[in-house]
Amino acid sequence: MSPDSAPARRRGAGIAWGLVGPVLLLLVAFNVFPLVYNVVLSFTSRELVGDDWRWVGGANYERVFTDPLFAGALRRTALFVLCAVGAELVLGFVLALALVRGFRGKGAVLAVVLVPMMLSPAVMGLFGALVLNGNYGVLNQILGGLGLPQPQWLSDRGLKFWSVVLIDVWMWTPFMTLIALAGLSSIPAQVHEAAAIDRASRWRVFTRITLPMTAPLLGLAVLLRATDALKQFDLVMATTGPNDAATQTLSTLLYQVVFRDGKVGLGAAFACVVLVVVIALATVFTRYLEHLRRAREA
C-alpha cells in the first residue's frame, strides 16, 4: 500500500484530526463560543440574576456610545496606556543600556530589577497601596523625614491617576528592560567595531545602529505592553476601587457594570466595543512591525 493510497490518506487524516481535534474543541469552547455568546448577549437585557430578559436591539450599544462614563473611561485608559507604556519604554531602554555591558554583580542587579515583574499585579497593587498610603505609607514617611510635603497619593483627586501609573511603571519597566537587553545583545559586535573604525560618535552609533536595530523588538514589547495596559484592572482595583471617577479604566468600568450593577447585556456591549478598539490598535501595531521588518530587509 503506497503512502498516497486512499486508506493511508484516511489514516493520516484521522491521526491529524485526533491530534488537532482536542485543541480545536478547546478553542471553540473557550474562545469562539464565549465570543459569539458575548455578541448575542450584547443585544439582550440579560442581568446577572433573573430570567426576565428581552431582545433590545442596539439599545445597549446606543447607551455605550452616549454614556459619558464610557467616553471618560476610554480617554483615561488611552492616557494610561500612553503615559505608562511611554515611561516604561524610556526607562526600560535606559536601564538596558546601563546593564548591557558586563560588570561585577550584573546578575544580582538584574535579578533585583526584575522582581516587580515577577509578582502578580494584584500583589503589586496592594503593595503599591501600602507604600503610597497617605498616613502610614513608606513613601510619605521618607518624605516626612526629609521635611518634604506628604501628598495624599491615593486620595488626592489630582494624584490618584498618576499614582496608578507610577505603580504600573514600577512593575513593568523591568519587562521593557529585559526585551531591550535582548535587542541590544543581538546586535553583532562587528557592527559596533565597524562604527568604531569609522570613528562614528556615540550619538551617531546610538541613532544609526543601536536604536534601529533594537526597534523591532522594542515595538513588539510596546505592542505587548499596550494591549496589556489597555486591560488595566488589578492595580486600579487594589488602589482606588472600580468606581472612582479619577481612575476608572475600561476594564474596571466593565466590572462595575457587570458584577456590581448586574447588567450583563450592557456589559457585553461594552466588552464588544473594547474588543474592537483592542483589535484596531493591535492591527496598527502589527502593521507597523511589518513595515519595520520590510524596511530592514530592503
Add this chain to the structure above:
Amino acid sequence: MKLTALATTLFLAASAALLTACGDDPAKSAGADGSAPQRLVVWWFQWAPADGLQELGREFQKESGIEVVVEQIPLGSYQEKVFLEFGAGRTRFDIVIGDSQWIGRGATKGLYLELTDWLPTVVDLATIHPRAAKYLCEYPEGSGKWFAAPCETDAVGLAYRKDWFEDPAEQAAFQARFGRALQVPGTWQEFAEVAEFFQRPDAKRFGCSLPSDRSYDGLTMGVQNLLWAFGGRWHAETSNRVVGELDTPESAAAIEFYKRLVKLGPKGAERLDYGQVLESFTNGSTAMILNYFAFFPGIHAQFGDRVGFAVVPAHAGRRVASLGGQGLSISTKTPPAQQELAKKFIAWFLQRRVQEQWITKPAGFTANADILASAEFRAKTPYNAPFAESVDTMRDFWNVPVFNELLSVTQRYVGMAVDGELPTEEALKQLAIEKERILKDAGLL
C-alpha cells in the same frame, strides 16, 4: 487508528475527570436525605458577628441535631460572590445574610424565598422593630411582604474620646474659645466645633473621621446622616421622583457641611473606609468618629471607660442615622428540604431567649423591640442605649432592584462634589438626572 482512538479516549476521560473535580456536588453538602447528617450553610461576610452566629449555630445543633456552618466571605467580594452564586442553578448556601439594600433585587428576581405567610407562624411580628422590619425584611418597604428575617440590626453612631472630653484643661480651653462647655455634640454645628477644637495635626491629634470611601458605599452612608438631618432626601417621600427632590439647597448644604467635616480629620480623611475610620480612632489620634455600632464593642474592649458612645448629631431638630445591618434570607435555589432546615433555624434564632443570647455575642445587635426597649439591655453596655435610640431614627438608602446602579452614581457624583471636581449644586443636579434615567430604565419611574 488505534492510537487516535486511544488519544481521544484519554483526552475525554481526562476532561471528564477534570470537570468532575472542579464541580461541587450540591447533594454532598446538602445532606438532607435523612441518612446523612443534616447541614445548613449560611453565607455572611467576614466580621465579628458572623463568629457569634457560628457560636449560636453550635447551640442550635445541640438542640436540633442540625449542623450550621457560617461561611465568612471577605466583605470586598461578598456581594459579587453572592449574586454570581444566585446565577447558578443551585446555591451553595441555604441562607444568605444579605445587605439591607439587596432585598429588592432578591425579592423581584425570585432569589429570596417569600416568608410572608410563614414568618408570623413562628414569631410575633410586633416584636420586630418596625424600622428593622421595613428596611431589612420587607419589599417594597412597609408592604408587609417579608423576604428576610432580621439578623443583625445596625445603625451609624458616634464614638468619642471621653477622657479628652473630661480633661479639665481641654474643657477650660474649649469654654474660652466657644463660650460653652465641652460636651458630646448634639447638633452637627456642635460636632464641627468640637472637631475643629481637637484638630491639631502638628500634635498628630485629629477632630473627626467619617466614612468616605468610594469603592462601595462608605461615602454615601456617611453623607446621608447629614443629608436627611439637613432636610434633604434621595427621592420624594411617596414616589421615586428624584429631580427636584434631591437637587435642593438642603441637600447641597448637607454635602457642603460634610466637606467641612472631612477637612477636620487625619490626612486622607476624604477617603476612609469603615475599617480606616475605626483605625483612626483605635490608634488614639482622633477625637470622634461616625461608624456603625457593630464596630463599637471592639472599641470599648480596647479603651474601656476612656471612650463614650452617642447617637449621631441632629440639625434643626432632625436626627437620622444611616441604617446598617442584614437580614436572614432563604435561597430559592436550594432544595425544599434545605429550605425547611433554614426555616427551623430562623424560627429558633428569632426566639426571645436566643435573641438574648445573640446580644451577648460580639456586636450582636437585635431587632427585637422588647429587648431594645428594656432597661436591662440599655444598661448592659455604654453603647446599647444610644444604639436602641438610633434604631428609632434609622433610615436606609434605596433598596430597589437597581440599588447598585443608584449607589454607583451616588458615590461618583457625591464624590466629585466632596473632592471639588464639580460644584455641589451641579453634582446633585447631574446625579438626580442620572438616577431618574436608571429608574426609568428599570421601569420604576
